[in-house]
Amino acid sequence: MKIAILGVGLIGGSLALCFKGKPNLYVIGYSPNPASVEKYIKRGVVDDATTSMEEAVADADVIFLCVPVGMLETYLEKLSELPLKKGCIITDVGSTKGAIDRCAKRLALKDVYFIGGHPMAGSERSGVEAASSYLFENAYYVLTPNEQVPQEVYDRLEQLLSLTRARIIRVDAQLHDEIVGAVSHLPHIIAVALVNQVARYNDANPLYEALAAGGFRDLTRIASSDPVIWRDILLHNKEVLLDLLADWGREMELFRRLLLEEDGEGIERQFSLASEFRSRLPERRRGVLHAMLYDLYVDVPDHPGIIAKITTLLSDHQINLGNIQIHESRADVPGVMRLSFRNDQDLAKAEQLLKDAGYTVRY
Ligand SMILES: NC(=O)c1ccc[n+]([C@@H]2O[C@H](COP(=O)([O-])OP(=O)(O)OC[C@H]3O[C@@H](n4cnc5c(N)ncnc54)[C@H](O)[C@@H]3O)[C@@H](O)[C@H]2O)c1
Numbered sequence: 180m181k182i183a184i185l186g187v188g189l190i191g192g193s194l195a196l197c198f199k200g201k202p203n204l205y206v207i208g209y210s211p212n213p214a215s216v217e218k219y220i221k222r223g224v225v226d227d228a229t230t231s232m233e234e235a236v237a238d239a240d241v242i243f244l245c246v247p248v249g250m251l252e253t254y255l256e257k258l259s260e261l262p263l264k265k266g267c268i269i270t271d272v273g274s275t276k277g278a279i280d281r282c283a284k285r286l287a288l289k290d291v292y293f294i295g296g297h298p299m300a301g302s303e304r305s306g307v308e309a310a311s312s313y314l315f316e317n318a319y320y321v322l323t324p325n326e327q328v329p330q331e332v333y334d335r336l337e338q339l340l341s342l343t344r345a346r347i348i349r350v351d352a353q354l355h356d357e358i359v360g361a362v363s364h365l366p367h368i369i370a371v372a373l374v375n376q377v378a379r380y381n382d383a384n385p386l387y388e389a390l391a392a393g394g395f396r397d398l399t400r401i402a403s404s405d406p407v408i409w410r411d412i413l414l415h416n417k418e419v420l421l422d423l424l425a426d427w428g429r430e431m432e433l434f435r436r437l438l439l440e441e442d443g444e445g446i447e448r449q450f451s452l453a454s455e456f457r458s459r460l461p462e463r464r465r466g467v468l469h470a471m472l473y474d475l476y477v478d479v480p481d482h483p484g485i486i487a488k489i490t491t492l493l494s495d496h497q498i499n500l501g502n503i504q505i506h507e508s509r510a511d512v513p514g515v516m517r518l519s520f521r522n523d524q525d526l527a528k529a530e531q532l533l534k535d536a537g538y539t540v541r542y
């Protein structure tokens with residue numbers, strides 16, 4: 180089976196890594212940029228790569244469009260003019276589904292099929308450098324086939340996507356945009372607006388930055404997401420987001436009123452309601468981010484070589500580190516290192532070792 184991936188970035192690269200090396204699968208990547216093509220090959224995420232879209236899609240059984248949402252329609256239009264293998268499935272990974280779904284209907288493709296797709300997994304990072312074969316593990320992967328897609332075709336794509344170890348779910352394209360607007364797009368807007376609000380205060384007094392601790396960081400990780408990717412997503416879900424922002428204004432107004440009236444009970448009620456709903460959210464046991472479930476934090480003094488000391492201690496005891504992050508590393512300020520492990524046993528072993536070595540360990 181030949182799989183063509185157009186745009187081998189975070190998502191395209193992660194898909195490629197899920198497929199590459201599997202029996203009877205051949206993965207070819209496409210980018211108009213020769214330097215990107217070279218990079219895909221050098222990093223070994225694809226079997227081959229090319230700057231020719233014609234070559235990438237010729238005889239392909241499945242084509243994945245993994246470019247920014249704003250480019251998807253242009254790509255689909257280009258594909259509709261190329262000779263493709265009969266029965267070929269074209270799918271995308273865009274974070275909005277309505278517009279591309281309407282485009283596919285308009286193009287009325289012949290002998291090939293379009294099925295919209297959207298893996299509900301990602302990161303604030305972008306580019307093939309951030310790709311991982313674990314990215315989709317246990318995450319939901321939405322497919323939005325229209326009524327013209329035969330069941331057999333849908334099943335073929337579903338079977339291929341089972342290699343991502345994601346949970347495939349079928350959703351209407353418009354409903355997808357409404358729900359994902361609320362659980363993904365609106366949160367990105369809020370994170371960015373909050374960071375920008377604080378950044379303005381920080382211009383006048385840099386103490387804001389110094390005191391921005393866990394709460395601010397937890398809530399705003401996604402504010403570091405790629406500006407172009409998110410420009411396109413927001414513009415392609417405009418109507419839904421305008422309604423959601425109006426609703427958000429009402430949520431904020433409620434808090435304003437509770438404060439003005441010094442309604443402590445009302446404030447408590449809001450926190451209890453939120454906590455109750457949040458505790459019901461399914462745990463996101465997925466690949467790279469799955470490692471978050473096995474995280475611990477170590478306070479690290481500002482000593483030269485401290486990172487090497489900790490990682491050597493762990494590797495000397497055969498403990499595999501999934502990920503490592505330094506949260507603060509300014510001179511004279513103790514830092515916090517986040518260590519992510521792949522399983523419970525490694526986490527427990529690491530905790531004991533680090534404590535025995537005199538480090539302060541927290542969850
Ligand atoms: N980032 C996420 O968390 C996430 C999650 C699910 C779906 N998506 C969707 O996946 C798609 C890709 O996003 P990503 O996060 O992998 O981004 P990315 O920036 O990592 O990858 C985008 C790819 O498209 C290519 N590209 C960019 N502009 C192009 C252009 N003008 N012409 C041709 N190629 C171009 C880039 O070279 C890169 O290979 C988007 O449609 C996005 O909405 C993103």
Ligand SMILES: O=C(O)C(=O)C[C@]1(C(=O)O)C=C[C@@H](O)C=C1
Binds near residue numbers: 363
């Ligand atoms: O985890 C993140 O960083 C993400 O932004 C992932 C996320 C999300 O909002 O959940 C972002 C965009 C996608 O289309 C799907 C998933």
